[in-house]
Amino acid sequence: MTFESRISRLPHAFDSDLGQEASDLIPSLSADLSKLVAGTAGSSPYLKGLITREAAWVPEALDDPETAVRALYAGLRETAPDQMPTALRQGKRRVALLTALADLSGVWKLEEVTGTLTDFADLASQLALETTIGAEIRRKKLPGATEDDIPTAGGMVSLAMGKMGAHELNYSSDIDLICLFDETRFDPDDYHDARASFIRATRKMAAMLNDITGDGYVFRTDLRLRPDPAVTPVCIAMETAERYYESLGRTWERAAYIKARPSAGDLAAGERFLDTLKPFVWRKHLDFAAIQDAHDMRLRIRAHKGLGGPISLDGHNMKLGRGGIREIEFFTQTRQIISGGRDRSLRDRRTVPALGLLAQKGWVPEDAAETLADHYRFHREVEHRVQMVNDAQTHLLPKTPDGWGRIAGLMGRDVQEVQAELRERLTEVHELTEGFFAPDASGEVQETSEALDQAVIDRWATYPALRSPRAVEIFERVKPEILRRLAETARPDEALLALDGFLKGLPAGVQLFSLFEANTHLIDLLVDIVGTAPALAQHLSRNSGVFDAVIGGSFFTEWPGVDGLRAELAERLAAEEDYEHALDTARRWGKEWQFRIGVHHLRGIIDAQDAGSQYADLAQSVVAGVWPTVVAHFAQKHGPEPGRGAMVLGMGSLGARRLNATSDLDLIVIYDADGVDFSEGRRPLAARAYYARLTQALVTALSAPMAQGRLYEVDMRLRPSGTQGPVATSLASFRNYQLNEAWTWEHLALTRARPIVGDASLMEEVEAFRREVLAQARDQAQVRQDVVEMRERIAAAKTPDGPWDAKIGGGRLQDIELLSQTGALLAGHARRTVSEGLQAGVANGWLSAAEGAELMATYGLCWQVQLASKLLSGSTIVPQDIGAGGRAFLLRETGHEDIDGLLADMGAGAAGAAETITNALERAPSGSA
Numbered sequence: 001m002t003f004e005s006r007i008s009r010l011p012h013a014f015d016s017d018l019g020q021e022a023s024d025l026i027p028s029l030s031a032d033l034s035k036l037v038a039g040t041a042g043s044s045p046y047l048k049g050l051i052t053r054e055a056a057w058v059p060e061a062l063d064d065p066e067t068a069v070r071a072l073y074a075g076l077r078e079t080a081p082d083q084m085p086t087a088l089r090q091g092k093r094r095v096a097l098l099t100a101l102a103d104l105s106g107v108w109k110l111e112e113v114t115g116t117l118t119d120f121a122d123l124a125s126q127l128a129l130e131t132t133i134g135a136e137i138r139r140k141k142l143p144g145a146t147e148d149d150i151p152t153a154g155g156m157v158s159l160a161m162g163k164m165g166a167h168e169l170n171y172s173s174d175i176d177l178i179c180l181f182d183e184t185r186f187d188p189d190d191y192h193d194a195r196a197s198f199i200r201a202t203r204k205m206a207a208m209l210n211d212i213t214g215d216g217y218v219f220r221t222d223l224r225l226r227p228d229p230a231v232t233p234v235c236i237a238m239e240t241a242e243r244y245y246e247s248l249g250r251t252w253e254r255a256a257y258i259k260a261r262p263s264a265g266d267l268a269a270g271e272r273f274l275d276t277l278k279p280f281v282w283r284k285h286l287d288f289a290a291i292q293d294a295h296d297m298r299l300r301i302r303a304h305k306g307l308g309g310p311i312s313l314d315g316h317n318m319k320l321g322r323g324g325i326r327e328i329e330f331f332t333q334t335r336q337i338i339s340g341g342r343d344r345s346l347r348d349r350r351t352v353p354a355l356g357l358l359a360q361k362g363w364v365p366e367d368a369a370e371t372l373a374d375h376y377r378f379h380r381e382v383e384h385r386v387q388m389v390n391d392a393q394t395h396l397l398p399k400t401p402d403g404w405g406r407i408a409g410l411m412g413r414d415v416q417e418v419q420a421e422l423r424e425r426l427t428e429v430h431e432l433t434e435g436f437f438a439p440d441a442s443g444e445v446q447e448t449s450e451a452l453d454q455a456v457i458d459r460w461a462t463y464p465a466l467r468s469p470r471a472v473e474i475f476e477r478v479k480p481e482i483l484r485r486l487a488e489t490a491r492p493d494e495a496l497l498a499l500d501g502f503l504k505g506l507p508a509g510v511q512l513f514s515l516f517e518a519n520t521h522l523i524d525l526l527v528d529i530v531g532t533a534p535a536l537a538q539h540l541s542r543n544s545g546v547f548d549a550v551i552g553g554s555f556f557t558e559w560p561g562v563d564g565l566r567a568e569l570a571e572r573l574a575a576e577e578d579y580e581h582a583l584d585t586a587r588r589w590g591k592e593w594q595f596r597i598g599v600h601h602l603r604g605i606i607d608a609q610d611a612g613s614q615y616a617d618l619a620q621s622v623v624a625g626v627w628p629t630v631v632a633h634f635a636q637k638h639g640p641e642p643g644r645g646a647m648v649l650g651m652g653s654l655g656a657r658r659l660n661a662t663s664d665l666d667l668i669v670i671y672d673a674d675g676v677d678f679s680e681g682r683r684p685l686a687a688r689a690y691y692a693r694l695t696q697a698l699v700t701a702l703s704a705p706m707a708q709g710r711l712y713e714v715d716m717r718l719r720p721s722g723t724q725g726p727v728a729t730s731l732a733s734f735r736n737y738q739l740n741e742a743w744t745w746e747h748l749a750l751t752r753a754r755p756i757v758g759d760a761s762l763m764e765e766v767e768a769f770r771r772e773v774l775a776q777a778r779d780q781a782q783v784r785q786d787v788v789e790m791r792e793r794i795a796a797a798k799t800p801d802g803p804w805d806a807k808i809g810g811g812r813l814q815d816i817e818l819l820s821q822t823g824a825l826l827a828g829h830a831r832r833t834v835s836e837g838l839q840a841g842v843a844n845g846w847l848s849a850a851e852g853a854e855l856m857a858t859y860g861l862c863w864q865v866q867l868a869s870k871l872l873s874g875s876t877i878v879p880q881d882i883g884a885g886g887r888a889f890l891l892r893e894t895g896h897e898d899i900d901g902l903l904a905d906m907g908a909g910a911a912g913a914a915e916t917i918t919n920a921l922e923r924a925p926s927g928s929a
Contacts, residue, residue, distance in 0.1 A: 003033070003062045008106030010035050013042020014402070014409040022048055025055040033062055036105050043409035046391040050097040061098050065107065068098060069116060073123055081131045085208050088124050089215035095120045100171070100388055103381070104410060110377050111352075113384070117169040122160070124218050125177065126264040128208045129153050132201040133265075142197040143190035153265030155185040156198050156235065157273070158205075160263035161225050161256055166349040170380065172387035172394075174220035175209075178260075182269040183237040195237065202235040220393060225256060238273045245280045255333045257281045258340075259349045282341040311426050313419055318383045319395035323426030323433075325383065328376045331433040335363050344575060351376055368432055375425045382422065385410040397422070452487060452496050460500070465509030474513040481520055485527045494885070498530035502537045529602065532885035533872045536598050536661075555596055556605070559614055565593070565621035573625060579633045583626070583701055587708035590622050598661060598871055608867040608893060609860075615659035622711055623648055623665065623702070624757035630701045634694050639681025643674030646691055646728065647758025647766060648698070651718045655754035656817075656832045658863075660870040664713035665702070668753075669695040672731040672762055691728035699727075718749050731762070738773050744786035748821040750774060752832045771830045780826050784921050787822050791815065791921075801876040803903060806866040811913030813866060816859045819917045823847065826925055834859055845926025851916050858909035864894045865906060 010032065013019030019042025023034045037058070041048035051058065061068040072091055079087040099116050102108035108116070133153045137145045145154040161176040163169050181198045183191060202223070209218040223234050227244035245253065257277055262270025311322050319325045332354050340346045343361060348354040352373045359369035383395055385407050398404045401415075408415040466472055486495045506512065516523055530537040560568070572589055576582040597618065601611040627648060631641065652666035653659050673687035685693065695716075702711045720729050720737040729737075738750065753770055755763035800809035807813045820834040823841025831840055838855055841847040847855075869877040872886045879887055879899045887899060896902040 003065055003102075003105075003107055004030055006105075006107045007032055007036070009104070009412050011039030011043055011104045011410045011412045013039050014405045015042045018042045018045075018048055022051045025052060026058055028059055029062070036101060039409065039412065040101060040104055043406045044100075044388045044390075047097065047100055047388060050093055050100075054094060054097055057094060058097070061094070062101065065098055065102055069095070069119075073120075076123060076127060079127070081134060084127055084131045085211075085213070086215055088127065088208070088218045089213065091120065091124070092218045093216060096171070096391070103171075103384060104388075104412075110380055114163070114168045114170065114380070117171065117173070118160075118164055118167045121164055121169055121175050121219055122263045124209060125158055125160075125175070125205070128205045128218075129156070129158060129201070129264045131208065132204040133198075135204075136197045136201050141193070141200075143186060143193050152267075152269075153201075154198075155182040155194075155266050155269060156180065156201070157182075157262050157265040157267065157270035159270055159274075160261045162259060164263065165259035165261040166351065167261075168350060168380075170387065171384040172391050174222050174393055176222045176225050177206075177263075178226045178241075179223065179235040180238045180241055180270070180273060181235055182266060182273075183239055191237075195233075195235075198235040199233045206234070238269070238276075242273070242276050245277055249280050251337075254281050254337060255330075258333050258336055258347070261349060281337075282344075282347065283337075311423065311430070313397055313423060314399045316397045316426070317395050318379055318386065318397060321426075323428070323430035324395075325376065325379045327429055327433045328372050328379070331372065332358065339363055372429065372432060375429050378421075378425055379429075382407070382411075452483060452492055456496055456500050457483075460503055463504050463506070465503055465506035465512075468508075468510065471509035471513060474517060475509060478513055478516045478520075478523070482516075482523055482527070485523055495527060495530065498537060499527070502526070502530045502540065505538060525599065528885075529599070532889050533598070533602055536595075536602065536871060538874075540595070555599075559606075559610075559617075562617045562621055562624075565617060566624050569621055569625035570628075573629050579629070580706070582629050583704075584706050584708045586622060586626050586629075586701075587706060587711050590618065590711050591708065593618050594661065601867065601871060602889060604892065608864040611867055611871075612658040612660065612863065615661065615663065616654060616657040619654055619659055619663070619665055619712060620650065620657075620754075620756055623650070623667070626701050626711070627698060627757045630698050631694065634697050635681065637681060637683050638685050638690060638693075639679040641671070641694070642676035642679045642687045642690060644672040644762055645759040646671035646694065647762045648756045649766060650754045650756045651749055652715075652752060654756075655752040656834065657754070658833070660867050662870050662874055664715050666715050666718050667698075667756075668716065668719045668734075669698070669728040670731055670734050670762070670766055671728055672759075688726065688728075688730070691730075692726055695728040718746075720746075731765070734766075735769060738769070744783055744825075745790055747773065747778075748787075748818070748825055751821045751824040751830070751837065754832060774825065774830050775828045777828075778825070780924060783822065783825060784924070787818065788921050790818065791917075794818075802878075803907060804865065804869070804878070805876050806862040806869065806906070809910060809914075811858060811910035811915070811917065813859065813862045815917055816855050816862075816913060819855065819920065822921075841920070841925075846923070847920055851920065854909075855913050855916060858913040861894060861906055861909055865890070865902075868893050 016038075019038035019040075022041030023029070023038040026034070026037060029037060037051060041051050072094055076087055076091050095116065099108070099113050103110075103113045130150050130153065133142070133156065134147070134150045136142045137147060137150060137154060142149075142154045149155070157180055159165070159178040159180065161178060163173055164175045164177075169175070179198070179202045181194065183194075186194045206221045206223060210221040211217060223229070226232060226234070226236060227241050227248075232240075257274070258281065260274060260277075262274070316322075317324060329351055332351050335358050336346050336348075336354060339358075339361070346354070346357050346361060346363070348357055355364060355369040355373050355376075358364040359366045364372075382397075386394060386397065388410060389403075389406050398407060404415045404419070408418045411418060460466055461472075466475060482499070486492055486499060516526070526540075529540060569586065569589055572585050573582050576585050594615070597606070597611055597614045600606045600614075601608070606614065635641070646669055649655075649668040649670060650666070651668060653663055654665050654667075669691065671687075671691040673691075676687055678684045678686055679690045699714045699716070703714050704710060716727055717723055719725055719727070720734060720742070738746070742750075750770055750773060755767050757763075794814065795810070798808045800812070805812070809815070817834055819841075820837030822837075823839075823844070823846060824831050824837040826846060827840035827844040829836075829840045831837055835856055838847065838852045842849055842852040865877070868890045869875065872882050872889065877886070877890070879890075882890070891897065891899070891902065894902055896905065
């Protein structure tokens with residue numbers, strides 16, 4: 001399509017005589033193109049001057065603007081260094097004129113206009129840098145560099161910041177650059193010479209772009225966004241910059257680096273530098289503390305610029321004023337800072353696409369994002385027209401009727417219509433964004449502490465979380481709401497003491513208190529947790545970052561299952577290049593999901609049965625997710641797994657898919673070296689040693705305490721020969737042991753074994769062998785006698801921890817699980833769960849249907865108590881110690897009306913189950929010996 005056929009609007013001339021003069025300079029233009037030139041020149045003295053100077057070029061450019069831009073860029077790339085300053089200025093004139101005409105006529109959308117301006121800025125800074133660095137290299141001033149190093153500027157890079165970094169330059173924008181050099185490319189003895197050379201080249205580059213000559217200028221260039229610009233040179237070492245941001249970097253610099261982009265010179269080095277800054281820019285946890293920083297920054301800018309008053313169109317600042325461009329950018333960037341550490345997809349440099357992504361992920365209401373994006377585009381177009389009048393880097397709306405006439409003329413509209421729309425848009429932007437940064441305080445609650453022990457509240461000031469002035473300031477704003485909600489609980493004093501324990505264990509408070517301030521509904525959840533489940537509250541005080549997951553968008557969605565969990569963890573781990581960081585990421589991720597299960601259980605979204613399955617799904621996903629990371633890290637030193645590889649077999653409760661909040665993991669690692677004696681790596685190992693050390697690496701990865709704590713305790717005593725055998729078992733040894741040496745209890749354990757992760761064919765083979773072993777004919781009387789002896793040994797070794805111990809003791813969880821495994825083994829079935837094992841016993845005629853139902857009912861009640869006790873206290877419950885909230889949860893979960901009745905039912909059920917188990921072990925299944 002031609003330029004003319006794409007015209008959707010036309011400017012009109014404020015000064016028709018000037019417009020006609022410009023139109024007369026290019027008589028060959030068609031009617032619409034002539035109107036475009038006349039309307040443009042008649043409202044903008046600056047563009048009138050460009051049309052006059054480039055009249056001969058305009059027809060060609062308007063024939064095919066995209067081709068004209070590409071030809072302009074190609075010509076600049078062929079320009080000799082000594083002609084570069086003049087050529088760049090001519091290029092800037094032509095790009096400025098063509099983008100203006102394409103913008104005013106609607107031929108190019110805003111993104112095409114700003115993109116073209118940014119592409120030219122990238123090219124201009126690259127060519128200027130090549131010219132000045134090239135001069136240094138030819139004069140032998142840059143140690144070790146040759147002409148081959150000119151395209152990468154000898155190891156120097158300019159980072160485009162602000163709108164240039166975001167590919168959103170405005171019409172008369174200056175460009176913000178941070179210039180760095182890669183000090184690792186130079187010997188220490190050459191460092192100072194290289195540094196001096198880069199500083200000279202940077203100054204000359206900036207002058208080439210910035211200086212005004214008879215041909216104009218290219219870009220006003222600002223180098224002051226670099227670290228500590230008052231004392232640092234215009235180009236600094238990357239290592240120096242990295243140290244600065246790590247130790248002294250401020251929130252506004254974090255926000256600035258959202259848009260940072262390598263634009264000229266050594267782009268690869270620039271990307272490496274930005275990678276090192278990711279922990280500075282993007283925090284691991286949701287960073288609601290950034291809201292206050294951003295709000296304070298806005299207020300300082302307003303105060304400095306005198307922009308704090310109500311919206312008045314005459315002279316209003318479209319960038320920094322109320323409802324202006326910066327408010328939309330701050331709104332967007334602050335949300336990105338809050339959430340971008342957890343969700344990499346939100347790290348978009350561009351404002352409008354970033355708003356869309358934030359809306360997709362639930363951080364911004366969709367209608368608000370669409371409204372702000374529409375206002376942003378309109379604001380930017382108005383800003384362009386303000387700047388087009390005289391090529392001034394200004395954002396101020398006109399103050400005179402003539403000024404307004406020129407802006408309306410460039411827009412092709414009536415002055416009053418433009419002003420009415422502007423006022424409406426500015427007001428709506430301000431209302432949408434101000435509520436986020438400074439919510440209306442009119443609904444502030446009064447402190448409600450009459451019913452609470454003031455002595456407890458007073459001692460909070462001594463806790464670590466409230467030692468910093470900033471933490472105290474934020475907490476004082478949220479404390480009234482916390483106290484009000486505590487006062488509304490059934491037992492305020494109990495809830496207060498529980499909260500006191502939570503605050504006492506909290507190592508720091510700024511982030512969490514900021515989170516509560518921005519999401520007051522989380523206070524309800526906190527009060528619910530501390531008032532009901534002290535163990536979960538203690539976990540929360542040590543891992544307060546898990547609150548991030550509550551507002552991360554998926555906390556209350558459907559359970560994703562093992563496949564969904566594995567995919568999510570794999571994505572998280574793939575983004576981590578460092579092994580230790582990957583393990584910490586797995587810990588943080590696992591704790592968030594474990595917290596979700598606990599909260600869902602506490603609030604009745606799931607029951608004990610669902611919780612047990614979900615804890616197991618999570619554990620399986622963690623082991624399956626961490627294993628490839630461990631294997632890959634181990635292989636870096638010792639080479640790939642020799643032979644077929646290894647697999648992890650989940651035993652016990654993990655295999656049966658029934659864990660609680662504090663369960664450890666029973667694992668066996670089985671490998672098949674397939675005749676390969678040694679691994680092939682930098683440090684080869686014998687196959688047996690390789691898999692033993694790989695297994696130890698897995699155990700360490702899961703159980704070692706790190707910055708984010710530990711994932712799981714691991715128990716490997718169920719492997720062949722127990723603690724006396726090797727930690728990793730070869731497939732051949734595993735087969736031989738199970739067929740020829742295993743005790744009855746080890747075959748009972750095999751009924752619950754489940755392949756978790758590893759070589760697919762090996763997992764299939766182990767599972768097939770498991771089924772083969774369990775299907776073998778066996779002396780059933782001997783099995784029953786062995787189980788009787790096992791019960792006796794267990795009873796002698798483990799005594800119940802009081803009447804509320806749901807696991808240990810006759811007729812309780814462990815006892816019924818043992819009978820279920822016995823039922824599966826006697827029937828020759830590979831069923832893993834308790835109910836399936838009992839059903840196998842019923843089907844085999846060993847148990848009656850009534851006995852099976854009785855055992856399952858008792859097991860279900862004990863499981864409910866066990867899950868509740870682990871969630872509420874982490875150990876066997878003591879009803880008088882778990883508080884009213886805990887007792888209410890326990891009764892709701894078990895369907896009982898009072899604690900005494902629950903205890904009586906559990907005791908009676910366990911006694912009956914114990915008798916049933918004893919009787920069953922004394923009799924043979926129907927038709928057997």
